[in-house]
Amino acid sequence: MTRLFNDPAAFADEALEGFAAAHRRWVRPVTGGVVRAAATPAGQVAVVIGGGSGHYPAFSGLVGRGLAHGAAVGNVFASPSAQQIRSVARAAHGGAGVLLMYGNYAGDVLHFGQAAERLAADGVEARTYAVADDISSAAPDESAERRGIAGDLPVFKAAAAAAEQGRSLDEVLRVAERAGARTRSFGIAFSGCTLPGSDHPLFTVPEARMAVGLGIHGEPGIGEEALPTADDAARLLVETLLKELPEDVAAPDGQRAAVVLNGLGSVKYEELFVVYRKVAELLGEAGVEIVDPEVGELVTSFDMAGVSLTLTWLDEGLEALWRAPADTPAYRKGALGTPEPEDDERAPAEDARDTAVPPASDASREAAGTVLAALDAVAGIVEAHVEELGRIDAVAGDGDHGIGMRRGSTAARSAAAEARERGAGAGTVLHRAADAWADRAGGTSGALWGTILRSLGTALGDRDAPAAPRVAEGVTEASAAVRRLGGAEVGDKTMVDVLVPFADALTAATAEGVPLTEAWDRAADAATDAAAATARLLPRKGRARPHAEKSLGTPDAGAHSLALITRAVHGALLNHH
Ligand SMILES: Nc1ncnc2c1ncn2[C@@H]1O[C@H](COP(=O)(O)OP(=O)(O)O)[C@@H](O)[C@H]1O
Numbered sequence: 195m196t197r198l199f200n201d202p203a204a205f206a207d208e209a210l211e212g213f214a215a216a217h218r219r220w221v222r223p224v225t226g227g228v229v230r231a232a233a234t235p236a237g238q239v240a241v242v243i244g245g246g247s248g249h250y251p252a253f254s255g256l257v258g259r260g261l262a263h264g265a266a267v268g269n270v271f272a273s274p275s276a277q278q279i280r281s282v283a284r285a286a287h288g289g290a291g292v293l294l295m296y297g298n299y300a301g302d303v304l305h306f307g308q309a310a311e312r313l314a315a316d317g318v319e320a321r322t323y324a325v326a327d328d329i330s331s332a333a334p335d336e337s338a339e340r341r342g343i344a345g346d347l348p349v350f351k352a353a354a355a356a357a358e359q360g361r362s363l364d365e366v367l368r369v370a371e372r373a374g375a376r377t378r379s380f381g382i383a384f385s386g387c388t389l390p391g392s393d394h395p396l397f398t399v400p401e402a403r404m405a406v407g408l409g410i411h412g413e414p415g416i417g418e419e420a421l422p423t424a425d426d427a428a429r430l431l432v433e434t435l436l437k438e439l440p441e442d443v444a445a446p447d448g449q450r451a452a453v454v455l456n457g458l459g460s461v462k463y464e465e466l467f468v469v470y471r472k473v474a475e476l477l478g479e480a481g482v483e484i485v486d487p488e489v490g491e492l493v494t495s496f497d498m499a500g501v502s503l504t505l506t507w508l509d510e511g512l513e514a515l516w517r518a519p520a521d522t523p524a525y526r527k528g529a530l531g532t533p534e535p536e537d538d539e540r541a542p543a544e545d546a547r548d549t550a551v552p553p554a555s556d557a558s559r560e561a562a563g564t565v566l567a568a569l570d571a572v573a574g575i576v577e578a579h580v581e582e583l584g585r586i587d588a589v590a591g592d593g594d595h596g597i598g599m600r601r602g603s604t605a606a607r608s609a610a611a612e613a614r615e616r617g618a619g620a621g622t623v624l625h626r627a628a629d630a631w632a633d634r635a636g637g638t639s640g641a642l643w644g645t646i647l648r649s650l651g652t653a654l655g656d657r658d659a660p661a662a663p664r665v666a667e668g669v670t671e672a673s674a675a676v677r678r679l680g681g682a683e684v685g686d687k688t689m690v691d692v693l694v695p696f697a698d699a700l701t702a703a704t705a706e707g708v709p710l711t712e713a714w715d716r717a718a719d720a721a722t723d724a725a726a727a728t729a730r731l732l733p734r735k736g737r738a739r740p741h742a743e744k745s746l747g748t749p750d751a752g753a754h755s756l757a758l759i760t761r762a763v764h765g766a767l768l769n770h771h
């Protein structure tokens with residue numbers, strides 16, 4: 195249970211503010227997260243890590259010498275937005291490029307990827323690397339789909355220590371890839387976590403049982419077994435990992451490994467030590483030499499009761515990087531030389547946002563009024579369903595869909611209102627709303643909704659009054675853009691299952707000459723049916739994938755919210771005519 199909070203929606207921002215205030219020796223707050231207190235030495239590659247809040251010390255607690263140069267920090271359990279990441283990376287950049295590192299989650303992959311593109315456009319060379327160490331989240335032949343859990347630490351550390359040695363961006367990336375390929379984690383859980391503002395945990399494990407194969411977002415395990423003794427838990431963790439050696443490690447005997455026994459939030463250190471005692475014994479029996487083990491809370495999930503074991507199979511190079519000193523708020527090791535002076539001179543990396551609006555025709559400005567009414571209806575319907583969307587998402591995901599949609603839709607409405615106030619046309623109003631949604635919400639849905647609104651804005655433009663077929667074209671382009679960006683197709687149990695039939699129905703009706711409001715009504719019916727039908731599907735993309743069976747009988751959260759939104763927008767169109 196998270197008991198101490200103010201407004202749950204402000205929890206992540208307030209926690210970051212307090213963290214930065216408490217750790218001035220190491221970090222400095224910037225828009226989107228934190229960077230080291232001292233500037234990145236000129237010519238050193240900057241390693242910028244990031245992810246959602248709720249995992250402390252990941253990610254902000256790992257910023258400091260020998261580890262990350264900056265961390266982009268998202269909302270609770272949601273990736274930071276591309277804009278946040280770009281801002282942190284620009285503040286951390288020391289002139290030699292930036293490696294962006296994060297756990298392999300859909301939202302992070304989308305936003306860090308977009309941030310790398312924007313950084314390139316800013317003249318900052320950037321590469322990305324997603325840690326995918328959790329062996330329970332996908333089979334070995336689908337290892338690229340695996341989630342990132344406590345393996346984040348050794349992989350981030352290897353890359354950051356390589357950067358500290360002055361290696362080039364491509365070399366630092368290669369180190370990250372090698373460390374990632376040799377890092378495996380597996381975990382167990384006894385209870386889920388309760389998000390700030392919620393009165394129930396994301397999942398429960400029956401008394402005297404344990405969930406096997408945990409996630410770091412309170413996701414339930416992929417199996418359930420009787421509660422083990424500490425020694426049996428250690429045996430399960432070690433034996434499972436020894437069965438999944440990296441390709442170039444023939445047998446454990448004679449190998450050296452970095453070992454991380456990670457507590458998820460409410461397993462006490464003493465319990466972890468009791469488990470570690472057996473872990474060390476079993477690895478020793480298997481002939482593995484343990485190097486600089488870590489036992490403690492390194493990647494958490496609020497008050498979740500769980501433990502994971504991570505092994506990084508070391509070679510000579512990786513061992514030197516793992517043993518290298520580090521000094522961060524939450525992770526210290528070895529001795530570093532004299533601290534670099536703090537750098538208060540640098541300007542904060544504020545977003546250089548262009549607030550001037552381009553000229554628009556009267557017809558487009560009038561249409562902007564309808565767009566604003568529609569965005570108002572979107573924010574209203576999301577607000578009315580926040581709890582329900584969170585509940586649906588928690589069945590197989592991380593329970594944050596309602597919170598993310600609320601942050602995105604309210605930010606979009608405000609940005610749209612401001613743009614309209616300045617005389618913007620329909621296209622610009624939608625573009626501003628798109629940026630605000632993606633920037634404020636982060637997460638998978640933040641990136642995708644940003645794309646939807648941007649596609650619509652581009653189709654409508656600022657000149658012509660938007661005719662019905664033009665609107666249908668915009669929705670069709672939005673559907674194609676979401677599929678391009680997220681890689682999901684119809685049948686994968688995502689919002690794409692609603693977006694495609696919605697676009698098709700709208701196109702068919704407008705092609706028959708049906709007026710927009712009526713055509714939208716028909717398409718919204720198709721969307722509602724399609725969303726309900728996702729209950730029969732098994733998820734093949736996103737957070738719900740590892741829990742596919744659990745989600746049978748429940749619709750996809752993003753599909754459901756999209757259908758609700760299409761219906762609400764129809765209401766706004768009716769009222770506006
Ligand atoms: N690759 C994808 N393509 C399209 N939609 C996706 C994809 N992955 C997830 N989604 C949609 O995003 C929704 C979850 O959004 P959100 O709560 O922001 O997710 P997360 O917390 O995983 O970032 C899912 O219900 C699904 O509709």
Ligand SMILES: O=C(COP(=O)(O)O)[C@@H](O)CO
Nearest residue numbers: 245246271273299301637638
């Ligand atoms: O959940 C996280 C990011 O993934 P999303 O797909 O945006 O939910 C975050 O907590 C780990 O980075």
